[in-house]
Amino acid sequence: MRIGLFFDGPKGDDPIGTLRDRIARAADDGFPSAWISNIFGLDAMTTLAVVGTTVPGIELGTAVVPTYPRHPGVMAQQALTVNAALGGRFTLGIGLSHQIVIEHMFGYSFDRPARHMKEYLDVLMPLTRGERVDFKGETVTANLTLSTPGTGLQVLIAALAPRMLKLAGAVADGTVLWMTGPKTVAEHVVPAITAAAQEAGRERPRVVCALPVCVTDDVDTARARADQVFAGYGQLPSYRAMLDKEGAAGPGDVAVVGDEDSVRAQIDVLAKAGVTDFVAAEFAERDRTRAFLKGLL
Missing domain, CATH: 3.20.20.30 (Luciferase-like domain)
Structure with a gap:
């Protein structure tokens, strides 16, 4: 079993610099991975792309990026870009978030979230493999191919309920x-x-x-x-x-x-x-x- 570290979003005048220092120390200490969440502070994927270019070796992952505000094609494009910037060291963790966030704050329907995640993965996963997607579901539609370089991106989902665990x-x-x-x-x-x-x-x-x-x-x-x-x-x-x-x-x-x-x-x-x-x-x-x-x- 590997041992990694989880970092919350730092505050202050230079939050990215602070996080860079923390992750650099983790890498120097020998930890194989570092993870951050995506809530209402720094955008997690952008931050890891910036930080990771100056901190080599360590796996960097999101735990997690909410699905609803990003179309799966956009999520795949951004994640593949981050993975390319990090030389294949990025792991994308995604999740549904929570009704209070998705429905009450962003205004999306949180009806049947497991259906949403299944359809989201039906688009996201082929795109991360460089495949074309032609898909029309109840919550997601996509007809596209990405030219973003790189494949082999690992995708993890925040899964607790039985249907979500099956998808994971x-x-x-x-x-x-x-x-x-x-x-x-x-x-x-x-x-x-x-x-x-x-x-x-x-x-x-x-x-x-x-x-x-x-x-x-x-x-x-x-x-x-x-x-x-x-x-x-x-x-x-x-x-x-x-x-x-x-x-x-x-x-x-x-x-x-x-x-x-x-x-x-x-x-x-x-x-x-x-x-x-x-x-x-x-x-x-x-x-x-x-x-x-x-x-x-």
């Missing part, structure tokens, strides 16, 4: 998870996505599992801090469903927290569950946490 295994290259605990990964995510890939005759899918991490002797304070920092995720329906499946009251209950031995044991459980990439979102006691994570590489 059968059509995409795997899933990227957030706020999903080890029990849910082992009993719900990995069996479903693996079976879908096998049925489709595809290789083992990637299971990228991102969770908050803190190495500390004060477990109760750290979990309370995680509940505070990540409170919003405990209220969004898709993440709330995964927390309920795990039997977790809030984000603090799925955070990977404890001393070095305890955190190592929790990460080992994820590896045994079938996680291919563990991505740590450091949120407290960062120096101690980073030193420990470096020791796992």
